[in-house]
Amino acid sequence: MSEILLDVQHLSHVFKPSKHAVIKAVDDVSFQMKKGEIFGLVGESGSGKSTVARCIMNVYKPTAGKILYNGINICDRAEFKKHHKVLEANRQIIFQDSTSSLNGRMKVADIIAEPMYIHRIKPPRGTLRAEAEFQLSYVGMDASCLDKYPSELSGGQRQRVAIARALSMEPELLVADEPIASLDVSIQAQIINLFKHCNQDHGCSILFIAHDLSMVEYLCDRVGVMYHGKLVEMAPTAELFANPRHPYTQALLSAIPIPDPIAERNRKRMDFDELDFDREGVLKEVAPGHFVLRKEDAQ
Ligand SMILES: Nc1ncnc2c1ncn2[C@@H]1O[C@H](COP(=O)(O)OP(=O)(O)O)[C@@H](O)[C@H]1O
Ligand SMILES: [Mg+2]
Numbered sequence: 001m002s003e004i005l006l007d008v009q010h011l012s013h014v015f016k017p018s019k020h021a022v023i024k025a026v027d028d029v030s031f032q033m034k035k036g037e038i039f040g041l042v043g044e045s046g047s048g049k050s051t052v053a054r055c056i057m058n059v060y061k062p063t064a065g066k067i068l069y070n071g072i073n074i075c076d077r078a079e080f081k082k083h084h085k086v087l088e089a090n091r092q093i094i095f096q097d098s099t100s101s102l103n104g105r106m107k108v109a110d111i112i113a114e115p116m117y118i119h120r121i122k123p124p125r126g127t128l129r130a131e132a133e134f135q136l137s138y139v140g141m142d143a144s145c146l147d148k149y150p151s152e153l154s155g156g157q158r159q160r161v162a163i164a165r166a167l168s169m170e171p172e173l174l175v176a177d178e179p180i181a182s183l184d185v186s187i188q189a190q191i192i193n194l195f196k197h198c199n200q201d202h203g204c205s206i207l208f209i210a211h212d213l214s215m216v217e218y219l220c221d222r223v224g225v226m227y228h229g230k231l232v233e234m235a236p237t238a239e240l241f242a243n244p245r246h247p248y249t250q251a252l253l254s255a256i257p258i259p260d261p262i263a264e265r266n267r268k269r270m271d272f273d274e275l276d277f278d279r280e281g282v283l284k285e286v287a288p289g290h291f292v293l294r295k296e297d298a299q
Contacts (some may be wrong), residue, residue: 005173006056010065013051016127020089025051025281028065033173038199038206040216040237042252043226049209053177054225056099056207057093060196069173092171098162102150109146112136112165119169123182130141135164137212140190154185163191165199170202177209194220214256222289227277235284235290245292 013026026048033039041049054060056067058074066075069257073079074087092115102111112135113128115121123131129147141162150158159182166174176195181186192215198204208220216223217237224234227246232248244250251272257266283291 003034004032004068005035005037005070006057006207007068008032008052008055008065009067011052011067012061013048014063015056016081021295024229026055026062029226029229029231030065031224031231031234031281033205033207035172036199036205037222038195038220039209040080040213040223041207041209041221041226042209042213042216042223045211047226048229049211053093053175053207053209057091057175058087066257080280085119086132087120089115092166092169093173093175093177094159094160094166094179096181097155098159099150099155101162102148102158105129105226107147107149108114108132108136108161111150111161112168115165115169121169131168131227132164135168136161138167138194139164140187154173156187160184160187160191161197163194167194167198170198171204173205174198175207175209178211179208180215182213188215195219197217198251212255225252226281229276230279231283231291232277232293233291237286239290243287243290244284246288248272 008029008031011026011029015023015025017023025110029052041052043049051060055062058080062075066073069087080087104208109129109132112132116123116128116131125131125134129146133146136143136145141160143156145153145157148204153161163179180191183191194204199206210216220237222234222236223240224231225246227248228234233240240249243252244253251270254268254270258267278293278295281293281295284294288294
């Protein structure tokens, strides 16, 4: 079996919201994820992160390019159909706002257990309800919530139910699209640790999407930075934090608050000048595994 779990090749996606409007949401993006890797995809709102995630989950069909998952070309209809069941069980996604993704007429216990039921997975803890309770405790909620409906929960609790549901499948790939943005800070750390646990103990690969770099340093092995639909930089996390090359990455890094109050007071925020973005550039390898979007003829 190959080492590469996900191979995104020259992915582009265009929206045509009206007759004359064309939005290039994702523009020639390529990256790979190894099995067991946590890859961060970071960029401001509107940079195309969710569109990449949705293409990977077969929600959108890419306008151009292709995506291989375990060598399966998931953009090819026939191949996708053939492997549909396995793909559905092995890939899970968590959205930033799960409110709309939870079935309002189902109780929490059933929401969490449903994927296991659909895919006829034998619950490791005996019954589906025991499994749901276990998963719920993992996201810091107690059994009293099992018989509640989503409308009886807070936004943060609903989000945690969505996370418990996705993790109950022990997915091979978890796509987490700004999963913690709506949660309290104390719970954010708990969920990030839960992702780490799933990665370390179950080998789950994670595509972690965020609009800033604050959690990425702790969680991710590698990071890709997106701007206006383009990947402008990609590197192992430590390398990206030590040697950010693209001005946009430098601006994102300068926006991370520093825990030390004196250092925080002296922190200089850098603004990003749109003129430093070269849409026509190509990704160049400037250090091992470190790529930066540069003009074709730049050194
Ligand atoms: N369903 C859609 N129809 C039209 N435009 C969309 C749609 N979804 C996203 N877009 C546009 O595509 C661009 C990228 O959006 P998105 O992938 O959601 O970015 P991000 O997740 O980084 O905030 C934005 O300009 C957004 O307005
Ligand atoms: Mg998004």
